[in-house]
Amino acid sequence: GQNIDQPTEMTATEGAIVQINCTYQTSGFNGLFWYQQHAGEAPTFLSYNVLDGLEEKGRFSSFLSRSKGYSYLLLKELQMKDSASYLCAVRDTLTGGGNKLTFGTGTQLKVEL
Amino acid sequence: DAGVIQSPRHEVTEMGQEVTLRCKPISGHNSLFWYRQTMMRGLELLIYFNNNVPIDDSGMPEDRFSAKMPNASFSTLKIQPSEPRDSAVYFCASSPQDSAGYTFGSGTRLTVV
Numbered sequence: 001g002q003n004i005d006q007p008t009e010m011t012a013t014e015g016a017i018v019q020i021n022c023t024y025q026t027s028g029f030n031g032l033f034w035y036q037q038h039a040g041e042a043p044t045f046l047s048y049n050v051l052d053g054l055e056e057k058g059r060f061s062s063f064l065s066r067s068k069g070y071s072y073l074l075l076k077e078l079q080m081k082d083s084a085s086y087l088c089a090v091r092d093t094l095t096g097g098g099n100k101l102t103f104g105t106g107t108q109l110k111v112e113l
Numbered sequence: 114d115a116g117v118i119q120s121p122r123h124e125v126t127e128m129g130q131e132v133t134l135r136c137k138p139i140s141g142h143n144s145l146f147w148y149r150q151t152m153m154r155g156l157e158l159l160i161y162f163n164n165n166v167p168i169d170d171s172g173m174p175e176d177r178f179s180a181k182m183p184n185a186s187f188s189t190l191k192i193q194p195s196e197p198r199d200s201a202v203y204f205c206a207s208s209p210q211d212s213a214g215y216t217f218g219s220g221t222r223l224t225v226v
Contacts, residue, residue, distance in 0.1 A: 042220055043204075099208070
């Protein structure tokens with residue numbers, strides 16, 4: 001099974017940079033995902049890492065170290081609209097076919113003026 | 114594409130009643146997932162279908178829960194009888210096989226009183 005840990009809450013200032021960490025333990029790792037979820041809405045896909053290193057996508061970047069079971073999501077030039085829950089998820093490939101995502105409980109980010 | 118379509122958006126029912134949640138995945142997506150989200154437990158995978166076949170239902174809480182996927186464009190999650198502890202947001206998600214990410218529906222907010 002999987003065990004995924006991320007902080008429950010974080011607060012940051014508009015225009016700043018924030019790093020949200022995620023550690024995981026899994027039996028069949030095949031990728032790490034970050035999703036954003038605004039209150040009352042569905043999660044939306046942000047980024048995906050399957051190899052070690054940094055993936056950059058505009059203001060958002062995600063890093064993975066498979067040997068350490070560690071990832072982070074980096075948000076630059078924070079905007080008020082970035083206030084949301086950020087979910088770390090680990091993918092396992094199943095013998096029955098396809099893939100399965102297991103989610104952490106999410107980090108609630110609050111961006112303040 | 115209309116995305117993943119779930120119905121109803123909100124459901125309020127009395128304890129003991131049967132509840133049926135519906136999902137239409139994105140056309141061409143091979144995999145379909147049912148998740149439940151609560152404040153305490155976050156997003157939990159209930160069941161996963163690949164090519165209409167249930168692959169992993171280990172997350173289904175108990176026999177009161179059942180899910181079907183009679184064809185590639187439709188799935189149902191049924192709770193019978195419902196209990197107040199089933200109150201949660203139920204999300205359906207779909208993805209192409211071996212895809213990097215899922216697309217979530219808007220969710221069904223279920224309240225059992």
